[in-house]
Amino acid sequence: MEEQKGATEAESLLEDLGFDKLPIKVSQFIDAVSDGSFPITMEFHAFSSDQFLGKAIGNSEGAGIIINSNIPDSRRLNFTAAHEAGHVCMHVMTGTSQNFSCGNKELGDYFRDPLERQANGFAAGLLMPKRLVKKLTDGDVNWQNIKHISDKCDTSLEAVFRRLSWLEKAPVAMVIHQNKQFKRFVPTSHFDFYIQQTNLTSEQLEACTNVSQESYPSDFDTVDPIDWVTPERKGLRLTELYVSSIMLNDGFIYTLLSYDDDCLEEIED
Known part of the structure; x- marks a missing residue:
């Protein structure tokens, strides 16, 4: 798995360099990796278009990182910086490639490009190293834990969800709506059912839960799976589904879907 390869590389570097407290500052990490034999610079410039997120360029003598300071979400900007650091450490320094430009087009090609997946995994491992993140929660993939890690690591809710769901090997998925309209979903390898791409009822x-007025919830509602997923697959039927939705700014609604063995029954031939 390319993402795990990247995360493992980042965690190994953090341990070698003595980083043992959260949050991990990308600029401090870059300073620690950079030396006279391979200097690395990181600069922030305001680009008019948010189509461009970041860039990493270099050769055998050094590397530079450029980040679009106009990325509106500071935590997304932080993850972008960590992503470009991954390109430098895993690809530029090793001679795999010398030039990476990351934007919306590259995000669209994400699953077809193993180097982008490695850089994303590196960013997740850099900002949320397993040995430090595992101490923060009881291990459940719920909004309360996700929010806690997000605040401690200065990362987005989605990035935390991806990281925590992988660390816990949990059968969970995230569905994203805006103004009740379906936008996209974030699957995980342990969630075995197809997600319905429908608008919210x-x-x-x-x-x-409107989290601007209430605390992030740790509990889930039990619902009929048919409202969210296709409930039959691989000889199994999902009889119940656990759901937890939060309302964020700009009309965004993030929903966690989860199930356990008690929710499953075998389909008889």
């Missing part, structure tokens, strides 16, 4: 909207 009034009942689903009412079940959301």
Whole structure:
């Protein structure tokens, strides 16, 4: 798995360099990796278009990172910087490639490009190293734990979800809506059911927790799976589904889907 290769590389470097406290500052990491034989610089410039996120360029003598300071979300900007650091450490320094430009087009090609997946894994391992993150929660993939890690590591909710769900090997997925309209979903390798790409119903909207007014929830509602997924696959039927939705700014609604063995039954031939 390319993401895990990247995460392992980042965690190994952090341990070698003596980073043992959160949050991990990307600029401090770059300073620690950089030396006279291979200097690395990181600069922030305001680009008018958010289509461009970041860039990593270099050769055998050194490397430079450029980040679009106009990325509106500071935590997304932080992850972008860590992603470009991954390109430098894993690809430029090793001679694999000398030039990476990351934007919306590259995100669209993400699953077809193993180097982008390695850099994303590196960013996750750099900002959320397993040995430090595992101490922060009880291991459950719920909004309360995700929010806690997000605050401690200065990373987005989605990035934390991806990292925590992998660390816990949990059958979970995230569905993202905006103004009730389906936008996309974030699957994980342990979630075995197809997600319905449908808009939110009034009942689903009412079940959301508005986290600008209430605390991030740790609990889930038990619902009929058919409202969220195709409930039959690989000889199994999902009889119940655990759901937890939060309402964020700009009309965004993030929903966690989860199940356990008690929710499954075998389909008889």
